[in-house]
Amino acid sequence: MNTVPDALVARGLTRRYRMGEVTIQALRGVDLTLKRGELVVMLGASGSGKSTLLNILGGLDSPTEGELSYVDREGQAHTLSGASQRALTRFRRHHVGFVFQFYNLISSLTARENVAVVTEIARTPMAPEEALALVGLGERLDHFPSQLSGGEQQRVAIARAVAKRPELLLCDEPTGALDFRTGIRVLEVLEQVNRDTGTTVAIITHNEVIGDMADRVIRLRDGRVDDIRHNAERRPARELRW
Template sequence: MEKEPIIQLKNITKEYKMGEVSVKALRGVDFSLYDNELVVILGTSGSGKSTMLNIIGGIDKPTRGDILYNGKNISYATEAELTKFRREAVGFVFQFYNLIPNLTARENILLASELSSSPISADELLKQIGLEERGDHFPSQLSGGEQQRIAIARAVSKNPPILLCDEPTGALDFKTGIQVLRILKDYQKTRKKIVVIITHNSSIGEMADRVIHVRDGLIDSITENKNPVLPEELRW
């Protein structure tokens, strides 16, 4: 039996007005996302991949086209409905960690978990990411890689069905980046969730179940990996 998609994008167009000039960031995008898959959206700066991520996550609305979540069209949802969708269905991980500086690592995680009806324990997550001894430290007392791991733990503490990651290794060295990618892969595999990573780094696509290549606001191609590699096998 064919799997039902969790997210469907249908002929999505996004235009931005800059005075009298209209810029098309997306120009008729179609694809679906399914449970228990890691998808990499690959493209250069300005290709439209961040706009795509924002639309999937309910941060932005399409100019035209439809986005469906579990069969329900959320393209024309109210701000209150989109807030509920983001709170319940989506976790976000960004290149720059956006931790609250006057909260400890554990408190940053707990703050997000309070939004969920089925949260994952902060202490369980700290142990999983190898920072159980750092839970009482403030962000300024953590390295960049440690802060990113806390940011991921914060995002997944809600136990969201969709985890969206915008260049999560962009500010990290190779070794630390591999640690972060391993955590993302573990979340997808152990919890059977959707993880989407947008990046300009083609090597990261080797660990994905599918790679969506984006160019000039269009999907150039979609590649399926029959045998995705483990994060620690990546080289870039």
């Protein structure tokens, strides 16, 4: 029986913040494994800990307690909890792509140039033209962000994230600033990236319906994993309705 290899393994992750005299417990002992090549949706209300968890999985933040390991393509585990800032920067640069609710494009650069900012520091990147073609923007290479719609700007942001060929693509509310039709187009692009490149994709959202397009749905509540659902069959993004 073939088993899908792990991509990230988290055990007992906690995260506490101090705000003046108050301690905020954002995560409370999260156990989680992301499998290589799967598409996962993490659901939760505001304050459930999902963005904190995403930041820790991507090396943008460190847990207060617990263990986090990245598993490379050879099956070797590399500990990220307690890693130095240099090691975390290396992990983010070479292994992780990020997509956020707001596109964070450089307004003075074209779509091609925005993607090239990442490809110039990656080990084995796609050409910017290839990455933009992957997200359906092969004809908009030399357009500036102000000449693109919101959905097109988000697709440039996705192209920028996948151009360095990350093993893990982390998306925090990628459709949150978009209307329904445009959001579906962005989800179709994430679906395509997962299918065509084998990238592990994790999407954080509060939108329950988006969970239907995932291999697994992980529900967070009050800083804990409340439930994990395996979908017997993924629903194509184009069939989602909300």
